[in-house]
Amino acid sequence: MYLDQQWYDLAWQPAADADPISQLDVTGLQDRLLAPLLGIDDPRTSKRIDFIGGIRGTDELVKLVDSGKAAVAFSMYPTTVEQLMAIADANQIMPPKSTWFEPKLRSGLFIHTF
Template identity: 75%
Template structure:
């Protein structure tokens, strides 16, 4: 979390009974900070939140907060392929902005085979 010109580490472990979706960093941030502290109940529709692609780096986040146009920024580890597969196998849907992958493929097809 970048706030007041300083980076702060936030660390919460998912609960033992967390679903694969609930164990994602973006879900934990939503459940622990965005909704209860900042009042952002739906990041898809809220005009109080913006998303910055990972390729722009933390310097872009710092610039936005330091300029005063944004109050706080959060930088998270990317979703892993293993997390993506766990969510798909559980029949769940990825949360907003958790599927930002780089480099972008021009086109592609992904096939997940089940182990017998």
């Protein structure tokens, strides 16, 4: 978390249940901080939150907070392939902004004949 020109390390124990979505860092942030403390119940629709792509790095987060365009910024560890597969195996849907991957794959399907 970046606040008042300083980085802070936030940590909590993952939820005890076996639900793979509850094990994600983004779920912990939403359930423990964004909703109860900042009143951001739905990150998809809230005007109080914005997302910065991982490729822009933490320097962009610092710039936004230091300029006053944002009050606080959070940098998250990426979702692991194992976490992604566990959620897919459980037929669940990833939470908002937990599927940011770089580099982006090209859209479309190509078929080459030989």
